[in-house]
Amino acid sequence: MAKGQQRYSQDTKQAVIAALLAGELVSEVARRYKVSKPTVSRWRSALSHSEVKQGETKRQSDIAALLLDYLRETISALTERARLSKGAVWFSKQSAADIADLDGTQFDRAIRLLEAIERANQSRQPDPELPASAPKSLSA
Secondary structure: OOOOOOOOOHHHHHHHHHHHHHOOOOOHHHHHHHOOOOHHHHHHHHOOHHHHHHHHHHHHHHHHHHHHHHHHHHHHHHHHHHHOOOOOOHHHHOHHHHHHHHHHHHHHHHHHHHHHHHHHHHHHOOOOOOOOOOOOOOOO
């Protein structure tokens, strides 16, 4: 072992590799397990290309699932607010412009996320050796 080089337990190394295979970023893993970034990068480079790609695909799928949940909640909130606004005291005290700004902001965010997902799906080139990544449609 070279001078200044720290030795990590097999459990730590296995946990770091598992986190990398789960799609976590090198910097996140290094910080959580208190292992230097160069060491984590070296361990990552020892993994096969398909193992790394599967981890990245899982991370993308996780992000896609979170975005889908956010979009569902946004649409649900907009729908519920529209239903409740027919007689709610709070809404009766708001100007039409304020309510439009509130709903418009949420709706705009949802549309921008949908557009970003669509662009990402169009630019992604499938790798025949990997399982399908995040769903191309937003249907549940």
